Amino acid sequence: MTTDHPLILISPETHDVLLDLLYATPRNIAGRPIYARELCLLHHEAERCLREAVQNAALAGYRLKIFDAFRPHEAQVLLWDSAPDKLYVADPAIGSNHTRGTAIDLTLVDAQGEELDMGTGFDDMTLLSHHFNEQVSASAQANRLLLLRIMTDAGFEHIAHEWWHYALPGKHYPLINHQLPDHMNPMRPQFQA
């Protein structure tokens, strides 16, 4: 089996982040776990930017809490089938930056580990999740702006309709579909030796 893939494992121990991978739980739009395991993986170029974002956040007294990062093609298909509004999920036939390992969904938490108020939760696929929506409170707007600055300064780009989603610029990274060894694949349950 080849291990020729560009992904790096992200963990609280190695990256000083919090993980709450909601697609490994029933707390997602599918209403059931999509991943068999809570594995957080990023393309090595995105991982480098994440390390910078972690430092940027720490300077302001915050940490990053990650909801999703690399998403295998099979998971993208399940999400596409579950999504009530296709604006918020990339067509698996075209491919998501999550499947390139270059996208990350995340928020900010304070020194007590509490998530900052962003106006909506993760995966709220409504107009309220859009940047600069007028119905979102001033404090949530400010929190979104803080995350935006932290992430863009580290090299990520935002998208207009999801405050939690950031990705490396460009679409030139290949989709990562078949090269993953089982121990790096969130869709595969962990083998007990």
Ligand SMILES: [Zn+2]
């Ligand atoms: Zn995303």
